Amino acid sequence: MNGSVLVVASINIDLVVVAERLPAPGETVLGGRFEVHDGGKGANQAVAAARAGAEVTVIGAVGNDEHGARAVATLAAEGIDVEGIRIVDSEPTGVALIVVGPRGENQIAVAPGANATLSLTGVDLARLAAADVVLVSHEVPAAASLAAVRAARRAILNPAPARALPAEVLAAGPILTPNEHELVVAIGNDDTDAALDELAARNAGPVIVTQGAAGALLAHGDLRERHAGYPAPAVVDTTGAGDTFCGVLGAWLAAGADLGAAIDAANAAGSLSVRAAGARAGMPRRDAIYALLRAAD
Ligand code: RIB
16 A cells, blocks of 8 residues: 655654542643653654555744754654654744643643644645645644645545634535534534534535544545444553544555545554554554454454
8 A cells, every 4th residue: 555645743752640530620640651752643644644544745844952853753653754844943843742641641742843833845845746645733823724625635634633614714624523522513512513524514525533442433525334333352542543434544545545544543543553652653553454354344
């Protein structure tokens, strides 16, 4: 399998405390283990796509610091083209502070740093137009995500973190991959069914609502198609499961799969991704995704 995926990516280093429970507001939870992982939604999606067999390019920004050097080296070690990553002197590399609880659930706060400086040049836009699939999220500036979905032949917009989706983005018709929280925030309606109906009517492209272990719901116009989840191994850390879904969705589509098959592969990959600590350690390679798809047949 191949096909090209270009990710307009946020790139972070994740500073993680694995704790006996997530702290409530104002509370300190003592104990736990400190870990440092590579992260950033876009960079995670790029790694998921590369492991799934796509030829992956990243456009992004890091600081001129130790975290940035580590982040770029880690992506390059996955076989990803990192020439489009800017080294920014004025801002540090993005950092995510993450607490992971006993069931793999998390709390995340992100200082975007260099990610917030990312803007797309004419050369970038030409590269976007040449890629089979472009992936982008809300962790890069809104102007960059809008330019990306407009320039792409086929775009996947992961609307995370949650924010309202402007009409000009929906007019471009990206494949949207919100979870249920991002869905209701995107539309400004707490009723998930009504929010999905409205988003499916307003977006020119398909909407895929990710539902964790329960799978995903595809909505396009009046179509509603449920895609079941796959049995997950023992859940260690759910950080990056949504990114794995998006990266594998992009890799499968870039290789010519139809949307339904790509959603099934992405669901399978997402379920495998939660078996190890950190956003990327559990991300499967293509063979493991096929094995789970075959086992579930
Ligand atoms: O989706 C998980 C990612 O969100 C983490 O890697 C963290 O960096 C934040 O961007």
